[in-house]
Amino acid sequence: MSAITRDEVAHLARLSRLAxxxxxxxxxxxxxxxxxxxxxxxxxxxxxDIPPSSHAVPLTNVFRPDEVRPCLTPEQALSGxxxxxxDRFRVPRILGEEA
Amino acid sequence: MxxxxxxxxxxxxxxxxxxxxxxxxHVELGTASKMFCGCPTTFGAPPNTHVCPICLxxxxxxxxxxxxxxxxxxxxGLALNCSIAEWCRFARKNYFYPDMPKNYQISQYDEPLCxxxxxxxxxxxxxxxxxxxxxxxxxDTGKSTHVGGATGRIQGADYSIVDYNRAGIPxxxxxxxxxEGTDRLAPEVAKAYVTELRELLRSLGVSDVRMExxxxxxxxxxSLMPRGSSTWGTRTETKNVNSLRxxxxxxxxxxxxxxxxxxxxxxxxxxxxxxxxxxxxxxxxRSKEEAQDYRYFPEPDLVPIAPDxxxxxxxxxxxxxxxSVRRARIQAEWGVSDLDMAAMHNADAIELVEATVxxxxxxxxxxxxxxxxxxxxxxxxxxxxxxxxITPGDVAKVTELVASGALNDKLARQVLxxxxxxxxxxxxxxxxxxxRIVNDEGELSAIIDQVLAGNADAADKVRSGKIAAVGALxxxxxxxxxxxxDAGRARELILEKLGVEG
Numbered sequence: 088m089s090a091i092t093r094d095e096v097a098h099l100a101r102l103s104r105l106a107x108x109x110x111x112x113x114x115x116x117x118x119x120x121x122x123x124x125x126x127x128x129x130x131x132x133x134x135x136d137i138p139p140s141s142h143a144v145p146l147t148n149v150f151r152p153d154e155v156r157p158c159l160t161p162e163q164a165l166s167g168x169x170x171x172x173x174d175r176f177r178v179p180r181i182l183g184e185e186a
Numbered sequence: 187m188x189x190x191x192x193x194x195x196x197x198x199x200x201x202x203x204x205x206x207x208x209x210x211x212h213v214e215l216g217t218a219s220k221m222f223c224g225c226p227t228t229f230g231a232p233p234n235t236h237v238c239p240i241c242l243x244x245x246x247x248x249x250x251x252x253x254x255x256x257x258x259x260x261x262x263g264l265a266l267n268c269s270i271a272e273w274c275r276f277a278r279k280n281y282f283y284p285d286m287p288k289n290y291q292i293s294q295y296d297e298p299l300c301x302x303x304x305x306x307x308x309x310x311x312x313x314x315x316x317x318x319x320x321x322x323x324x325x326d327t328g329k330s331t332h333v334g335g336a337t338g339r340i341q342g343a344d345y346s347i348v349d350y351n352r353a354g355i356p357x358x359x360x361x362x363x364x365x366e367g368t369d370r371l372a373p374e375v376a377k378a379y380v381t382e383l384r385e386l387l388r389s390l391g392v393s394d395v396r397m398e399x400x401x402x403x404x405x406x407x408x409s410l411m412p413r414g415s416s417t418w419g420t421r422t423e424t425k426n427v428n429s430l431r432x433x434x435x436x437x438x439x440x441x442x443x444x445x446x447x448x449x450x451x452x453x454x455x456x457x458x459x460x461x462x463x464x465x466x467x468x469x470x471x472r473s474k475e476e477a478q479d480y481r482y483f484p485e486p487d488l489v490p491i492a493p494d495x496x497x498x499x500x501x502x503x504x505x506x507x508x509x510s511v512r513r514a515r516i517q518a519e520w521g522v523s524d525l526d527m528a529a530m531h532n533a534d535a536i537e538l539v540e541a542t543v544x545x546x547x548x549x550x551x552x553x554x555x556x557x558x559x560x561x562x563x564x565x566x567x568x569x570x571x572x573x574x575x576i577t578p579g580d581v582a583k584v585t586e587l588v589a590s591g592a593l594n595d596k597l598a599r600q601v602l603x604x605x606x607x608x609x610x611x612x613x614x615x616x617x618x619x620x621x622r623i624v625n626d627e628g629e630l631s632a633i634i635d636q637v638l639a640g641n642a643d644a645a646d647k648v649r650s651g652k653i654a655a656v657g658a659l660x661x662x663x664x665x666x667x668x669x670x671x672d673a674g675r676a677r678e679l680i681l682e683k684l685g686v687e688g
Binding site: 102103104141142144146147148149150151152153154155156157158159160161164165167172173174175176177178179180181182 | 217218219223224225226232233234235236237238239242244250251252253254255256273275280281282283284287330331332333340341343344345346347348349350479481483484486488489490491492493494
C-alpha cells in the first residue's frame, strides 16, 4: 500500500497553489511515496521507550527581552520584491476562480 | 454573488430554536517589540517601516520569543482561571495567503499555554459563567489592501498590496467553550463577555484593547438547535465584528438568519461570514478550510516553553484586583444599589467617580455629579464621559465648595458649565462669574426684608402658622439674590424675623 496517494498529492498541490498536470502528479506521487516510505522507516526503529521529539537540542525557554531593535528601511525591505506599489509588496490576485 | 437573506423575527426564532454561542477573541498585546523580532509595534506607522529580516521571513533569519508576550499570555490565563501548561510548543500553521511572508503563521495548536478557565459576566442581574477552552499565543498577520474590483474586498480584486508592519505583533487568542443555555439573552451574553474581557485585559495592562484600531477583534460563532433537541446545529463564524454593539447585533442577526433557513427546511452551511457595520447584516465569506489543511506541526525554529512554576506563582500573586472584584468592593464601599452600579458601569463612570473620591469627594456627591449633570452634558455633546474637558479633581473641588457652603447645587452646575467651557478651574470660574453664595448675614438680611415687604400675604400666612408658605418667601430670596443665597440659612432667618418656630 502506498504511503501517499495521487489524490493527496493533488490536494497538497492545490493548497500550495502549484499547477501540476496529470503527468507531473503521477511523477511526484511516486517520488513522494518513496520519500514518505523512507522517512517512515524511522518509526520502525523507534521503540516504545523513545518518546517522539520535535527538537534536536534539549533546550527550553529561549527568550529575548522586550526591546525594540532597528528595522530595515522601506527601500531595503522592498528591494527584493518583484513588484511594489505605494511602499507595499504587490502580490498577484489572492482568490482565484475557485473562490 | 448577491445573496438573498430572509430573517425570522427574533422572538419567533427564540420560540422555535435554542442558540449555542462560541466566541474567539484576538488581542494584540501591548509589548514594545514584536513577538519574534525587535521591530516596534506602534499603530499607524508608514507602510513597511516596522519590518526586519525576521518578520519578512528573509532566508537565514530565526525567530526568538518575546518573554514579555509569554508573561502577558500567562497573566491573561491566570486572570481567566486557567491552568498554565508546564510545557508546550509553538506550531506552524501553513497556508498560502500573502498576509504572512513565511507562508505560515507561528501559532499554537494542540499545546496552548493556558487551558480550561472561565469568566463570569453579569446579564440582567444574573451571573453567567462563560467557560474558556484555551488561551494561546500567536503572531498577527500583515495588512492587505485589495486593488481592483468594485468593493475593495478580496473577491473580484485584480491584485493586492501588503504592508507587513503588523506581521509578527504578538496576538493572543482566547477561545470560549460552547456557551449553552443563554436562551434569548444570547446577544447580551456575547456582548457582556467581550465587555468584561476587555476590562479584564485593560486592568492587566497587557493591551490597549481598542476595537476600532483592531487591537481587540472578535469572531462570533452561532448555531441553533430546535427546542427540545440536545444536538447542536451547524455553526457559522462571523468575522469583522469590531465594536461591542456589533457583537450583540451580529449574534441577533445570525439567529434570525439561521432560524429562517432552518424553518424553511434548509441547512446551515459551515462557513465564515463577514459582518457589515453599516447595515448590521452578514454576507458569506470563503467556506472554512479544514483544520488539517493547515498542516500544523511543531515549530522547529523555536524551542519549547516550560514556564517555571515559581514564576507562574509569582505572576498569579501579583495579578491586580480584577474588574469584577473591584466593582463588588467599590459597590460595598460606596453603598450603592445594583441598579446604580450597573448604570455607572454602563456609562463608564466608575473610574471617574473613583478618581473623584480619591481627590477627596464623598462617594455620593461624586456619583451625583458624574451621573447627573455631567452625564447629561456628555450626552448632549455626544461624547464619552471621560472625554469631557473636566477632571475628577475639578469635580472634587466643586463638591468641596458645596460642602463648605460657598456654593449651592444651582451655582455648582454653573461652575461645572464654566469648567467645561474652558474658563479654568472651579475657583477661577467662581471668581470670574461671581458665583459665590451670599452668606454675608447683613446682605442676606437686607434681601429678606425686601422680600417680606413685597410679599405681605405670604408673610402673614407664615405668621399665622402656615409654615409651608415659607417656601414662596425662600424662593423670592433666591430669585432676588440670583441664586446665590444659602436657602437653608434664608429659611431660618425668615422664620426668625416672623417670630415663628421652624
